[in-house]
Amino acid sequence: MKAYTTIEALVASVLLLTVVSISVIIILNIMASNKSNLKYRAEQILKEIALNYEESNMDDYEDQFIRIEMTKKLYSDFEDVWQIELMAYDRNGVFISDLSFLKKRVNED
């Protein structure tokens, strides 16, 4: 077996360490982004629905990963204001995110 000099060992260690660190960072990043992507996307969808409530159709926002539920109740003692709560679940029924907002109640509501 060939013996390596100290210098060679040092060079190899530095390069190896660098490669390992980069790999770990990239893997961690990918794992983190995969995990948060669904939550981020769900939050985006909920906000988009809240900002365009009148024109929004829930079915347009649902996809193979996210399911959205909406509940409506009167806000506190205000009989002409809805508190609308949007909840996003994944397709396994696991809760992802929610969002509440208010809308003035119109006659046809």
Added chain:
Amino acid sequence: MKIRAGALVYAIFIAFILFGLCSSFILFSYHHRKLVGSNETQLSYLIALNSAIELGLSKYFQHNDEEKSVVQLFVENTGFSISLKKESWGLYDILTAEHLNPTIYKSKTALIGSSAFEHSSLALYLTDKTSPLSMGGRTNLKGLCFLPKSGLRKAYIEGQNFCGVMPEPSEIRDSQKRLPSPNMKKITQLQKLFADKGLLDSVIPFESNIGAVVLNDWNGKSVTLQSSNEINLQTMRLKGKILVYSPSRITIENCELDGVIFISPIIIVKRQSKGNFQAIASDSILIDYQSRLNFPGSLSLINFDNSPDKKGVVSFKNQSYLEGDVLIHTSQTGHNIKLLLEIDASSGMSGRAYVKGPVELKGIIRGGLFCEEFILKTPSSMYSNHLFNSTIDRASLPTNFIGSSLFSTSNDIIKWLN
């Protein structure tokens, strides 16, 4: 194989380059997340502000007049603290929602009014002064009408038979001897504004060199351009929370206006002035020479000093047009008081008019009209409660039209101001 010791330098150099790449990758990722997070926070604030505005529109929300009310939204979740302020702006109101987070200043401001008369399809409310309403020539009356009990009849005027459109019998109801009362709180606010000479916040003498353009933000305090003499505004641009006051007369010529309120006994608009503004006067308002007041504009003529022999007129002439509200009001009653709305054959309005007095209508009203009497002047004669070659058409006004809150307690957004 043997490598020279100098190889360590290269190895360290490569390591530094890789370290730099890794660092920039991490930094980029960090800043990207921070930016996305910041955008998300901004969106959350925006949704909370929208919610606060919706709450402020509720008729159950108790606004402290001109003062901020603090609301806590969704306390169980995030606990947004937002201040709401409703202040009068002429015939309309301004509703402002502001975050109370000292680190982020974010606000939304809306001009608000009301979407409906008591009867949303109302075209005409004419008080019952015994004489019927007579229609001659090409007069069109479309929509719900409250008319004197003596009814409606066709008339032969100036050699012309009636050949227009009458309302369906199912659309005719009996009117009372008096007009329904408007929202007196709004009239009191206008009275106060007139008495205070528009002095709400900052005052700039009109004679000082103000330049051709005056802009003021809707979120801040109002600015009053004031003069002790007549004011002639020519080819100026005024936009925002601005009041213009003169104790004698304001003349507006060829100006570009947005949101401004004019306060003076006499207000004259001429030479193709355009834009949206509100005029509050005690003697007369003349809209002339192809001037066009875009939505949401308003003209208010009010007997502020309760004079028992007040004479005044709001007049549209020479292809002038208003999109908005007209209010002519006096608390005094008597034969010597005559506050008139006059619309010539080439002029008109879209919106709602409340006239505690007579109307001389030769043009068109797309919307609703409350009035006590019609007068018609022809070269040969003068008639009472006669309409000739004129139109009142409620159907031409969009059903979701939002005007002043003179007849309804509901609040609706007319337009966003920021």
